[in-house]
Amino acid sequence: MKKPLHKIVTFLKRKGILRLPKSRHSQGFASGFTLIELLVSALIASVLVSIMLAFLVGVLESDRKETVKTNAQEELQAAISYISDDLQEAIYIYGAAGIVGINDKLPHTQITNPSSECNPTTNTCTPILVFWKRSAFNPDATARYSANATSEIIGCMPYGDTPASSLAQLTACRANSQANNRAFGRDSYTYSLVAYYLKNDTANPVNSGWSNTARILRWEIKDGYVAYCASPVPNGSASITKNPATNAITSPAGCPAVANLSFRANSPLILLPIPLADPNVYFVLPSTGFNRPDFKTDGGLLSWQKFDNYDFSANPFVTLVDFMDDTDFNGTVQGGNAVATGTIPAATGVPRITIGRNDASNRNLDCDDPSVGVGTTDPVNNITQRVPADFANSDGSNPSRLSSFYACISPNTVTARIFMRGNAIARLTSPAIDRARRTPNVNNITFFPTADVRSFGRSQIGLGK
Structure with a gap:
């Protein structure tokens, strides 16, 4: 009996299943960790965890920055595509001189029942694109x-x-229309007056619902049916x-x-x-204030009158895109303040404005160049102009004092080239990062996405030569 039991115990010991208690003598030499070893191990583990956490935070922060840059670029591209599509329906686009001619009829200058978005009191809205377009009433x-x-x-x-x-x-x-067939009525075409503005929102209260940078606004009035x-x-x-x-x-x-x-x-x-x-x-x-223009001559268009005071509750300003760059214009740094010569204006910093100022006769040689502007084959009769004419003129052509949305216009050929610049840094926090900390420079210029497009109106009223 003892022999089989001995074999079983020997087998269990060999497999490590059975461990007999050690003698007091052998227990005195048992292996283990000292307190110092444990503290050192804990310190090393803490350092490794800290490094991993810092790495993870860095990756997440980098991903967040790339995301806001991507979102800014996508929104900018969507906005400029929308404007380009809108301009394809244009039949006449006002240049810098044309906007001056009807400036007191445009919505941002109205004193009677003014809009809360753009009005002479705040004086923060610059008209960039003002044009007549063909509209239709869908049967x-x-x-x-x-x-x-x-x-x-x-x-x-x-x-x-x-x-x-x-x-x-x-x-x-x-019944025909409800059955997804065409209603019996004929197409009814009419005209709309559309204006796109750059609004400086820096002075807006934090709880305004917007980014407190700058926005592009759209306003439209339409003829009746x-x-x-x-x-x-x-x-x-x-x-x-x-x-x-x-x-x-x-x-x-x-x-x-x-x-x-x-x-x-x-x-x-x-x-x-x-x-x-x-x-x-x-x-x-028709929209309140709408008046059919005289398309026979550009003089009739430049002397257009509104029919009545506007109703901004029925025809409000609508925000197209937020987070436009709200960096104050600085001609020394950005360029664009010297008269256009047909070459890219010199600039010492970023962002650089590629189109110079209109000359004394409201012509622009930079806009004449199709590689950077709209281009023209007849600069004598079909002039091109930059809008706004003078970025530095905050009391006249550029109340917003900004340069993140501007255009080259050829009124007679119904052609425009639009330039836009966003600000992704402002998207990193809510409310937006302080303005002084989101100014563009050579180190953060990738946070200021840009877009430009040349758009051609499909129709025109025969003023070009």
Whole structure:
């Protein structure tokens, strides 16, 4: 019995499964760690953990910076693409001289019922792009009659609801549009006045909801949808009319109901030689202040008058992009303050402005160059201009005092080259990093993404030669 038991114990010892207690003598020589060894080990572990944490924090911070730079570049590119697409519908773009001609009619200069975004009191908005574009009323879209705020499919507005035959056509028009087919009404083209601004937001309160750097704003007023009769009537033809003396509207049987029609009173601002009257009857009234321009000559465009004081609650400034660079213009550092010579202006720092100032006759040789500006094949008749004309003129052409959004314009050929510069450093914290710490220099210039694009209007009114 002892022999098998001995074999089992020997086997367990060999495998390390069974360990017998050591004698007191052998326990005195047991191995272990001293307190100093433990402290040294803890110190080494702490150093390694600190190094790893610092590395991890550095990686995360680097990733965060790259992310804000990427976001800034993407937003800048999206904004400039949107503006370029908008300009493709332009039929006339105001140059620097043209903006001066209508400056007191533009929204940022209005004293009566001014906008909270851009007004003469704060004087922080610079008009960069001001142009007339062709707009359309989509027949399948829905709009409200100005007369009673009732919604209707735009293409179905020209159909009457009496007699029964007209109502049948109106019902069929609605059904056709709702079935994803084209509404019966014809396309109705009109005009819009659009303005893009660079606004200096540095003075905005922290809780304004914006970055307190600079923004690009868009503002638009649009012509109305002139009423007409599309239904066949007993006499074979009919038209909607307005009595100029009484403003009474007449709409024959089978045509849209008078209750759905509107008119504009005479202009309270254009009084000479006689008060300006609008003879049209509308389904949808023009934007308040809209006045159809005289496209026959550039003189008519340069002397455009607004019909009434603007309603900024109905036609507000809309922010296109935030976090534009709000570095004050410095001609010595950035260039762009000397008269354009056709070569890139000298600059001692960053960012560099590639287009010089307009000359005394409001021409710009840098903008004439297609490699940096819009280009022109006839600089005598089709001049080019930089907007704003003078970055340093904060009381005139550049109230924002900034240079992060500007353009070369060829008014007669409806061509523009747009330049934009963002500020990614301001995105690193909320609220934005103090302005003095986000100024561009050679070490952080990668945080100031730029974009430029040349855009051509698809239509023009024949002023070019």
